[in-house]
Amino acid sequence: MLSRTAENLYWLARYVERAEYLARTIDATLRVTALPAAYIGKTNEWDSALLTAGVAASFYQKYEEANEHNVVDYLSFSTDNPSSIRNCIEAARLNSRSVRTALTSEMWDTINSAWIELQEVWSKGTSTREDLAKFLRFVQETSLRFDGSAYRTMLRNDAYWFSRLGLHLERADNTARILDVKYHVLLPEEEHVGGPLDFYQWSSILRSVSALTAYHWVYRETLKPWLVADLLILNGTLPRSLASCYDNLVRNLDQIGVAYGRQGPAQRHARGIRNRLEHSNMNDIFQHGVHEFIQEFIADNSRLGEIITKQYLI
Amino acid sequence: MATENKSGSMAVAFDEMNIPGGDLRPAYQELARWLKETPPEALEYRRQEAELLFRRIGITFAVYGDAEATERLIPFDVIPRIMSGSEWALLEKGLKQRVRALNMFLRDIYHGREVLRAEIVPDDLIFQNPVFRPEMNGQQVPHDVYVHIAGIDIVRIDANDFIVLEDNARTPSGVSYMLENREIMMRLFPDLFARHRVAPVERYPDELLSALRSVAPQGASGEPTVALLTPGVYNSAYYEHSFLADKLGIELVEGRDLIVKNNEVFMRTTEGVKRVDVIYRRVDDDFLDPLTFRPDSVLGVPGLMSAYAAGNITLANAVGTGIADDKAIYSYMPDIVKFYLGEEPILKNVPTWRCREPKDLAYVLDNLGELVVKEVHGSGGYGMLIGPAATKATIEAFREKLKREPEGFIAQPTLALSTCPTCTASGLAPRHVDLRPFVLTGSKTTTIVPGGLTRVALKEGSLVVNSSQGGGTKDTWILDE
Numbered sequence: 001m002l003s004r005t006a007e008n009l010y011w012l013a014r015y016v017e018r019a020e021y022l023a024r025t026i027d028a029t030l031r032v033t034a035l036p037a038a039y040i041g042k043t044n045e046w047d048s049a050l051l052t053a054g055v056a057a058s059f060y061q062k063y064e065e066a067n068e069h070n071v072v073d074y075l076s077f078s079t080d081n082p083s084s085i086r087n088c089i090e091a092a093r094l095n096s097r098s099v100r101t102a103l104t105s106e107m108w109d110t111i112n113s114a115w116i117e118l119q120e121v122w123s124k125g126t127s128t129r130e131d132l133a134k135f136l137r138f139v140q141e142t143s144l145r146f147d148g149s150a151y152r153t154m155l156r157n158d159a160y161w162f163s164r165l166g167l168h169l170e171r172a173d174n175t176a177r178i179l180d181v182k183y184h185v186l187l188p189e190e191e192h193v194g195g196p197l198d199f200y201q202w203s204s205i206l207r208s209v210s211a212l213t214a215y216h217w218v219y220r221e222t223l224k225p226w227l228v229a230d231l232l233i234l235n236g237t238l239p240r241s242l243a244s245c246y247d248n249l250v251r252n253l254d255q256i257g258v259a260y261g262r263q264g265p266a267q268r269h270a271r272g273i274r275n276r277l278e279h280s281n282m283n284d285i286f287q288h289g290v291h292e293f294i295q296e297f298i299a300d301n302s303r304l305g306e307i308i309t310k311q312y313l314i
Numbered sequence: 315m316a317t318e319n320k321s322g323s324m325a326v327a328f329d330e331m332n333i334p335g336g337d338l339r340p341a342y343q344e345l346a347r348w349l350k351e352t353p354p355e356a357l358e359y360r361r362q363e364a365e366l367l368f369r370r371i372g373i374t375f376a377v378y379g380d381a382e383a384t385e386r387l388i389p390f391d392v393i394p395r396i397m398s399g400s401e402w403a404l405l406e407k408g409l410k411q412r413v414r415a416l417n418m419f420l421r422d423i424y425h426g427r428e429v430l431r432a433e434i435v436p437d438d439l440i441f442q443n444p445v446f447r448p449e450m451n452g453q454q455v456p457h458d459v460y461v462h463i464a465g466i467d468i469v470r471i472d473a474n475d476f477i478v479l480e481d482n483a484r485t486p487s488g489v490s491y492m493l494e495n496r497e498i499m500m501r502l503f504p505d506l507f508a509r510h511r512v513a514p515v516e517r518y519p520d521e522l523l524s525a526l527r528s529v530a531p532q533g534a535s536g537e538p539t540v541a542l543l544t545p546g547v548y549n550s551a552y553y554e555h556s557f558l559a560d561k562l563g564i565e566l567v568e569g570r571d572l573i574v575k576n577n578e579v580f581m582r583t584t585e586g587v588k589r590v591d592v593i594y595r596r597v598d599d600d601f602l603d604p605l606t607f608r609p610d611s612v613l614g615v616p617g618l619m620s621a622y623a624a625g626n627i628t629l630a631n632a633v634g635t636g637i638a639d640d641k642a643i644y645s646y647m648p649d650i651v652k653f654y655l656g657e658e659p660i661l662k663n664v665p666t667w668r669c670r671e672p673k674d675l676a677y678v679l680d681n682l683g684e685l686v687v688k689e690v691h692g693s694g695g696y697g698m699l700i701g702p703a704a705t706k707a708t709i710e711a712f713r714e715k716l717k718r719e720p721e722g723f724i725a726q727p728t729l730a731l732s733t734c735p736t737c738t739a740s741g742l743a744p745r746h747v748d749l750r751p752f753v754l755t756g757s758k759t760t761t762i763v764p765g766g767l768t769r770v771a772l773k774e775g776s777l778v779v780n781s782s783q784g785g786g787t788k789d790t791w792i793l794d795e
Contacts, residue, residue: 260585
C-alpha cells in the first residue's frame with residue numbers, strides 16, 4: 001500500500017485513541033475534584049491532568065491557573081492545543097478523508113458523523129456539567145464505535161495492521177504517562193508518603209484507563225497501590241496495560257513482516273521492549289525505581305514510533 | 315412553458331414532461347401518475363433524507379474563496395429527469411462522433427496539422443493559445459488516444475434538438491454524482507424504480523478501468539498498474555477522486571507519492587517503490603510537472619513529462635487536450651467533425667459569434683442585451699455576461715472589456731434550455747436543465763453509460779446550472795424500451 005496511506009491510517013488510529021484518553025482523563029479528574037478537599041489532599045488534580053496529557057508547558061503560556069474551567073477548555077475545545085479533543089477529531093476526519101479508499105464505510109461513517117455532530121459543540125461549547133459529561137461520553141463512544149467497526153469490518157491486511165500499530169502505540173504512551181505523573185502514589189506502603197487519602201487517587205487512575213472493575217476481577221482485593229501498578233504495567237490481560245499493548249505491537253509488526261516477507265528494526269525493537277516487560281516483576285521495578293522505569297519506557301515507545309515511520313511510512 | 319426573464323422578453327422553453335395543451339410526453343407518464351399518488355409531505359421527507367445521506371457519505375465539494383463553508387453539498391433534486399431510449403440512441407451516436415473528432419483533431423494538431431493547412435481552423439488560434447502545449451509536438455501518445463474521458467455538456471431546446479454547449483476534454487468532473495444520485499434514488503424510491511425500466515449506470519467504474527488499462531504503454535505488464543492522481547484533500551472535486559479510486563480499486567495518489575527514476579514512474583509504498591503504468595490524472599496540465607510547467611507547483615511530479623516523452627507512462631487525459639475544448643475552438647467544431655469524418659455532425663453547436671472577427675464583434679456590441687458572452691478561457695460559469703438578465707451598468711462594463719480584448723470572448727444567443735419538473739418551495743415547478751454524459755475512449759472502443767449528470771438551475775428563470783453558482787443535480791433516467 002502507499003506509504004502515505006499507511007501513515008494516515010496509523011495517525012488516524014492514534015488521534016482517535018488520544019481523544020478517548022483525554023475524555024477519560026477529564027472524566028476521572030472531574031470525579032476526584034468533586035470530592036471534599038479532605039479526601040484528595042493538596043495536589044492540584046487539574047495540573048496532573050495537564051501533565052498526563054503532556055501539554056502543561058503550552059497551557060501555562062496561555063493561562064495563569066490550572067482550574068477546571070481552563071483545563072477542560074484547553075484539553076477539550078482549544079484550537080491552540082494541537083492535541084485537544086477537538087483537534088484530534090478534526091485531524092482524524094482530515095486523515096479519514098485522505099484515506100477514504102482504505103477505510104470501510106462503517107469507519108468513515110463513525111468519524112464523519114461524529115465530526116458533523118461535534119460542529120455544534122464546537123460552536124456552542126458545553127455550558128453545564130451535564131453537557132460536558134454528555135460530550136465526554138460521546139467522544140468515548142465514538143472511539144469505541146471506530147475501534148469496533150475497524151475490528152469487525154476491515155480486511156486483515158496491512159491497512160488493518162498499520163491502524164492497530166497506531167492504536168497500541170498511542171495507548172501505551174497514554175498509560176505510561178498516567179503512571180509517570182502518578183507514580184508517587186503507587187509506591188509500596190512502607191515508602192509511601194500519602195496515606196489512606198490516596199485511595200481516591202488510585203481509583204481515579206484506574207478509571208482513566210477503564211480498569212476499575214477489571215482490578216477487582218484480577219486481584220479480588222481492595223485497592224493496593226503496587227497492585228494498581230502491576231495491573232497497568234505487567235498484566236497481559238488488561239487491554240490498556242503496557243504488556244498487553246506490546247503483545248499487540250509485536251504481533252502486528254510480525255504480521256506485516258510476514259506479509260512483506262521481511263523483518264526490520266521495528267520488529268526487533270518492539271520485541272526487545274516486550275521481552276523486558278515479560279521478564280520484569282514489580283519487585284524489580286520498585287528496586288530499580290518506578291519513575292526511571294516508566295521514563296525509559298516512554299522514550300523506548302516513542303523511539304518505536306520513529307522506527308516504524310522510517311521503515312514504512314515515508 | 316414560458317419563462318420570463320428580467321428584460322421582459324419571453325423565451326419559450328421546451329418542457330421535457332408537459333406538452334403545451336395539457337398532455338404528457340410518454341417518458342414521463344408513469345412518473346406523473348406516481349407524483350399524483352404521492353403526498354407532497356412524503357416527497358419533502360425524502361428530500362431531507364437524501365440530504366442527510368449526502369452529508370453522511372461526505373459527498374461534498376469545496377467552493378474556492380469561501381472561507382466559511384469549505385465543504386458544501388450540491389443540492390439534489392429528487393425528481394428524476396427522464397429520457398426515452400430512442401432519444402438517448404440519437405444522443406449517443408452524436409456523442410461518439412464528436413469525441414472521435416476531438417481525438418483526431420488533437421492527434422493532427424500535435425502532428426501533421428492538416429486541419430490548419432486546409433484552413434479549417436486559423437493558425438493563431440492554436441499557436442497563440444495558452445492551452446496549446448508545444449511540448450506535445452510530434453510526441454506519440456499510447457494508442458493515439460488523447461481524450462480518454464470526455465464530459466460533453468448538452469442542452470436540449472426541442473424534441474429532437476440536442477445542442478453541445480461545451481466540450482470538456484481536460485479533467486471533466488461530475489461522474490460521481492451520476493453514480494451516487496442513482497444509488498440514493500434507488501434507496502429512497504424503490505417502488506418508483508419498480509414501475510420503470512431504467513438503464514443502469516453502475517457499469518461505469520468497470521468500463522473506465524478497462525478503458526484505462528487498454529491504453530497502457532507497450533512496455534507495461536499484462537496487468538497494468540493504474541493510479542488516480544489527485545491534487546489532494548483540499549481540491550473541490552476530492553470526494554469524486556477518492557470515490558472513483560475506491561470503485562476502480564486503484565491507488566489514490568498525490569504528487570508526493572510518485573517518483574520518477576530513469577524515466578519510469580513509481581509510487582512509494584510500504585514495501586518499497588512500485589511501477590505505475592497509467593495515471594488517471596485529475597491535476598491540470600500546468601501543475602503536472604514542475605520541471606516542465608509551473609515551477610512552483612507542489613501538486614505534481616518532477617520528471618513526469620520526461621517519462622511521458624519516453625513512452626513509459628500513459629496520462630489520461632493526455633497533456634494538451636485543452637486546445638480541443640477551448641471556447642474559441644468550439645465554434646469550429648462542426649467543420650472539424652466534417653473535415654475528419656466526412657460526416658454531417660449529429661449534434662449541433664450553439665451559433666457562436668467570434669468576437670475576434672470584426673464583423674461578429676460589431677454584431678455582438680450592438681446586441682449585448684440579448685446575448686450570452688463568455689470568456690474564451692473561463693470555466694464554471696464565471697466571468698460571463700447573460701445579457702437579458704444583466705443590468706445596464708453590467709452590460710456597459712462588459713462592453714468596455716470586450717472592446718479592449720475582443721479575442722478573449724465569444725458570444726451566443728440566450729438559449730431556452732429545456733425545463734424539467736423540480737421541487738421548489740412552492741411545490742413542483744419547471745426549472746432549466748442541462749446534461750453532461752461521460753464518453754470513455756479506450757484503445758479499441760468508445761463507450762457511454764446510458765445517462766449522465768443532469769444539472770438544474772434551481773432559481774426560477776435562471777439559466778446558470780453550475781454548482782458553484784446555485785445549481786443542483788438530478789438523477790438522469792434513460793428508459794430501456
